[in-house]
Structure formats: structure tokens, C-alpha cells
């Protein structure tokens with residue numbers, strides 16, 4: 001599928017334009033089906049975008065928010081993506097949205113994946129919006145090079161849902177939606193910032209194995225166009 005580059009002067013301008021687009025798509029979903037869904041990524045990049053989106057007018061009571069992936073830590077842990085979303089997105093007008101965490105308070109990440117898969121089924125697929133990030137190693141979601149379940153995560157035939165991932169670059173064990181869960185989002189966004197990430201993207205767009213740079217699976221095989229939002 002194709003990728004479309006949207007380049008902006010700075011992160012603030014990108015955040016405003018991306019929030020405009022997300023509100024447009026979520027509003028259209030609500031008008032068409034009475035509800036809307038968005039899966040967002042964690043990390044350091046999305047913070048300003050979350051803050052900008054949280055203040056936008058939308059029937060947030062009809063919006064379900066979940067995470068593309070999560071570290072297997074409780075929401076009071078500073079590494080938690082739930083905490084990042086709680087502090088930056090689930091506030092102001094967006095506080096009225098319904099949030100589905102991926103972390104579950106159970107002994108194993110495997111058990112958490114089974115429970116989270118069941119609990120998130122009611123959100124419905126495809127997502128209206130999926131916001132992906134990308135690491136300097138070319139990972140996206142928790143599809144890390146060398147990851148324990150990377151082949152299954154990237155397999156288009158894997159059932160939609162959440163699987164576990166452990167990898168050297170991942171820190172804690174991870175919970176991640178599969179490629180099959182994310183790749184047909186009505187709006188599929190790759191949000192990256194900085195010259196370094198632009199260089200990583202260029203390497204990912206070059207020939208090479210998907211398992212070496214898992215973002216390649218999204219760039220090459222996503223059913224939806226990949227809308228790349230970049231600022232220096």
C-alpha cells in the first residue's frame with residue numbers, strides 16, 4: 001500500500017494538523033455508526049499531540065480509546081503508556097471518552113494478553129484511527145527486531161487481538177495488538193519527529209527484511225494508506 005508524507009515546520013504545527021484530521025475521522029465515524037475508536041502509541045513523541053487532541057470538541061462520550069501496545073507494568077508505573085495517556089489525553093474534553101487499558105493485574109503477561117484480547121473485542125474492528133510511532137531500530141507498536149513473537153505479530157493471518165512480545169530493546173515484557181489488528185485502520189498514521197527518525201524511515205523504505213525493521217510490514221503490506229506525519 002502507499003505511504004503519504006505530511007511534513008510540518010515543527011511539532012506544534014504537526015500536533016494541530018494531526019488533531020484536526022483525527023477529529024474529522026472520528027466525527028465521521030460517529031455520524032456513520034454512532035461510535036468511533038482510536039488506538040494510540042506510547043513513547044515520547046505523541047505527548048503534544050495528545051494534549052492538543054484532548055482539548056478538541058467532539059462527542060467524546062461516543063469515542064473509545066485504547067493503546068496500540070503497552071509495557072507489562074501497572075498504570076502507576078512511570079513506564080506505563082496508560083499513565084501517559086491518562087495524564088495527556090484523557091483530560092479536558094477527551095476525559096469523556098471510554099478507555100480500554102491493555103495491562104491486566106494478573107501474574108503473567110500471557111494471561112494479560114488473553115484477557116485484554118477478550119476485553120477489547122467489543123471495540124470492534126477495524127479501528128477508525130490507529131496512531132503508530134517508530135523506534136530508532138525500526139520497531140513499531142511492540143514489533144521489535146528479535147522479538148519473541150515477532151513472526152506471529154507480523155503475520156497477516158494472525159487473528160486480531162493482543163499478543164505478548166519480549167525483546168532486548170523492549171524493556172519490560174510487552175502487550176501489543178497484532179499487525180492484523182492495526183493495518184486496516186480507516187486512518188493509519190505513522191507519527192515520527194526529528195531528523196534521526198527521518199533517516200530511520202529512509203532505511204526502512206529501502207530493501208531489507210521486515211524482521212530487521214518491523215515498520216516495513218506496515219509500509220509494505222498495510223491495507224490502508226500509511227499517513228506519515230513528520231516534523232524536524
Ligand SMILES: O=C(O)[C@H](O)[C@@H](O)[C@H](O)[C@H](O)COP(=O)(O)O
Pocket residue numbers: 041042043044045046068069070071081132133134135136139140141142
Ligand atoms: O510503547 C512504546 O514505546 C510505543 O508504543 C512504541 O512503539 C513507540 O511508538 C516507539 O518506541 C517510539 O517511541 P518514541 O516516540 O519515544 O521515539
